[in-house]
Amino acid sequence: ALGSEALVKIDTGMGRLGFAPEDATAVVSSLRGAGYADVRVLSHLATADVAGDPAVAAQLRVFEAATRGLACELSLANSAGILAWPDAHHRWVRPGIMLYGVSPLEGSVAADHDLEPVMTLRTRVLAIRQFAAGQAVGYGGTWICRRPTRAAVLACGYGDGYPRHAPSGTPVLFREGLAPLIGRVSMDSMVADVTELSGVEAGDTVILWGEGLPAETIAGRCGTIAYELFCRLTGRVRREVA
Secondary structure (H helix, E strand, O other), X not given: OEOOEEEEEEOOOOOOOOEOHHHHHHHHHHHHHOOOOEEEXXXXXXXXXXXXXXXXXXXXXXXXXXXXXXXXXXXEEOHHHHHHOHHHOOOEEOOOHHHHOXXXXXOOOHHHHOOOOOOOEEEEEEEEEEEOOOOEEOHHHOEXXXXXXXXXXXXXXXXXXXXXXXXXXXXXXXXXXXXXXXXXOOOOOEEEEOOOOOOOXXXXXXXXXXXXXXXXXXXHHHOOOHHHHHHHOOOOOOOOOO
16 A cells, blocks of 8 residues: 555466455455545466466456456556457556566567567676587586587676576677587686687677577576576676666
8 A cells, every 4th residue: 555545466366465356346445445545456467478378368357357346447467468468458557577678478589579678698708718529618527529619718607697507508699690608607607619600709798698689598598587587697797777
């Protein structure tokens, strides 16, 4: 509650927080009786990121039934609801991840929805290394070079919030093009195979996600979502606001 305004959340299928749908009318009436002139009702969609998911349609029906006759302003649509479920829009929508220019929908990227990334994670090349065929790279020796390999050591790691579990093959973007990570991500560094890219040198800028390399792509390689990538960035990453 805020001043004469109150928000009422009902659980239509998320299974997290909220009043039972059948209690919505009583809760709204109680708040109005307590002097809250402006009562708004909201709920949250659990699977709106999956196109055509019948669970979303079920939540829409529950929300409609619970709020019928309440004469309240309603809010249901998160980012995925805004893009994929127009029946969920109501009076208020709640964009979240799409404000970063990231697709909230499974199997798509920002450009598919005319969204532009507003966060780009950049680093630089610390050093260029030449590895022989058969040489191991990184902790645990999990990556073995299959050929003579020119590699770039990058100044970023899980201490900065980049996922330690990013697998070999996860792309990073140089001026000359994409290159795959090789070996495990370290606390302060990671290594990319730049054998196929001519001209990569120490000091060059590298994009880890954002402009030219969708965060959705990196999240997919890491078995997570872009939201988690963004939230995990640590305080030692320098922020620049354009």
